[in-house]
Amino acid sequence: MAVADNEKSPLIPKHLPKGNVRSSRPLCQKITSLFSLITVEAAYFLYSTCYGLESVTLVNLWVDKECQHMYSMNICKVLDSGQYPKEQDTVQDKVSTYKSMYAQWIEYLPAVFVVLILGAWSDSRDRRLPVVLPFVGFLLKSLGILANCYWWSLPPKYLLFASVPVGLGGGIMALLLGSSAYVSAISRVETRTIRLAIIQLLYLAAVPFGKMIAAPVFTRYGYIGVFSLQALIIACTLLYALIRLEKHPGVETDSSPERKVSLCHILSPHRLLESVSVAWKKREGGARMHIIGHIIIIACLLFDVGTANFVFLYTRKKFAWDYYTFTTWSVLSTPVSGIGNAFVLPLLSYRYKVEDSIFGFMGSSSYMFTNIIQSTAPVGWVMYIAIGTSVFSGMTFAASRGALSKLVPKEELGAIFSVVALGETIMPLISGPVFTAVYNMTLEIYPGTVFAFAAVIFAFTSWLYAYVYPL
Incomplete structure (x- = not known):
């Protein structure tokens, strides 16, 4: 399988050839080989672009519809001017x-x-679904x-x-x-x-890209233009995923055992409980x-991400920012947070074998200070x-x-990431009301x-990263 074979070579070679030795492979073959490595990353990039299109626009849509449903157009046009604080x-x-x-x-x-x-389906039948x-x-959304x-x-x-x-x-x-399961496989x-960091980096690059597209589209075509473009991109991404992704990636077709498992077995309470219990198994x-x-x-990180729903409302309330002012700030903020993923993590992880928990501690501490500054900001700049x-x-x-994918065998990747997804799914249910x-x-x-509350949670996750660091 092309993807599996290409992964046998390091992404960053430790020893470069001396002199003017050139590869005998033609340029087109090198490019083809490079693109063969791209699988789920492209789909995730396109999703992140769509999320960028939606993130600010959907909040603005809610504000416009709520205001016009309750008040006159004259009030809604100057809602953030400070003239109508109660409204x-x-x-x-x-x-x-x-x-x-x-x-x-x-x-x-x-x-x-x-x-x-x-998660159970991914490990037993199909990693594409x-x-x-x-x-x-x-x-459909x-x-x-x-x-x-x-x-x-x-x-x-x-x-x-x-x-x-x-x-x-x-x-x-x-x-x-x-x-995560597909890339790990x-x-x-x-x-x-x-490779998992690359997925996160693609998100951090695509979200501001989507926001940059949303602003001019919104100016010219309004809400219908933005969400029509979003629907078109998602439809193309769905088609790409169906064509490009494999059901059993990373497994040789001629040597892999038949992996068909009945749907009843996958949906059985015993099988679902088995997936959840993978995190609590005794291990060496x-x-x-x-x-x-x-x-x-x-789970804590996902809990704190809930503050993202309030940044636009917060800046409208405190600094009277409009859609375009906030979009400018947001377009800049997202790629900056990806600098660590783009440069620091690949260098220290691959070249110097720095443990994953160190990166987590750095990131969590960074989140903490960001929330402290946002909470106490007296002026917009x-x-x-x-x-x-x-x-x-x-x-x-x-x-x-990355740490989790290295702590479990390949046949448990879907199960462990389903437990992670379970925690990630439950946290927003709690963080939203809180x-x-x-x-x-x-x-x-x-x-x-x-944001001050979120900073306290990030301080706790920083301590947890120090706790799980292998001594």
Whole structure:
């Protein structure tokens, strides 16, 4: 298999040939070989682009629909000017409740069960389905939002129906499960953390790219233009995944045993319980505690990511930022957080064999300082200083996922990442109501409280990284 064969060579050669020795392979063959390594990464990049298209635009859509549903157009045009603070707080309270709590429950609660099934399916039948199924949900969500934009008179709460297919398809957690298991199955131990970091780096590069596209499209074509483009990209990504991805990557076809397992067996409570229990199995060298530690860390990281739903609302409230001002800041902030993934992690991981927990500690500490600065920012330009402190934050997920992939055998990759996805799915169900309550209660007193709370959680994850560091 081409992918498996290519992975036998290091991504970064330790010893370069001396002199002017040139490869005998033609350039086109080298390019073909390089592109043969690209599998799930392309699908994840396109998803991240779509997320960038949606991230700010969807919040703005909620604000516009809620405001125009309750107040006149004259008030809504100057809602963030400070002339109508009571109306602004009412709209923000509604949006934070519906968008950051109810929508999250709809998207993540069904996914709790879906990711367990997909994890078992991935190990026993097909590693492609956990990647493909979420895109079906994303496509239906885009079409649902489009319907709400076209029929503008529909109440804002109808936007919640668009989130239903995402939950039934497993959502982003199923995509992360599928991507992590797929990459781990086709990569060597030495390059696994780097390849998982590349996935995170693609996300950090694609999200601002999507936001950059969204701004001019929104200016010219409005909400319908943005979400039509999103639906088109998702449909193309779904087609790519069906054609490009393999059911059993990293396994020689002629030597692999028949892996067909009955659907009843996969859906049986015993099989699902077996998938969950993989994290608690006794292992040599204290690996079990390290596995549990990294799962807790990833769950905490997902809990804190819930603050992302409030950054736009926070800057509108405190600094009177509009859609375009926030998009400019957001486009800059996301790639900066990927610098660690792009340069620091590959160099230290591959060349100097630095342990994954060190990268996690650096990233978690970076997140902590970023939230502290955002929480205490007195003026808008201080938010740009917070961007600078996030330079290593992108390394956290890759560090813990890479560590987990090395602590379990290949046949348990789907199971262990389904447990991770389970924790990642449950956390937003908890963080949504918690952060929504904190934000709404402190909106008039100290709106940055949500970021201070997040900083405390990141301090805890930094301590956990120090705990799981192998002495």
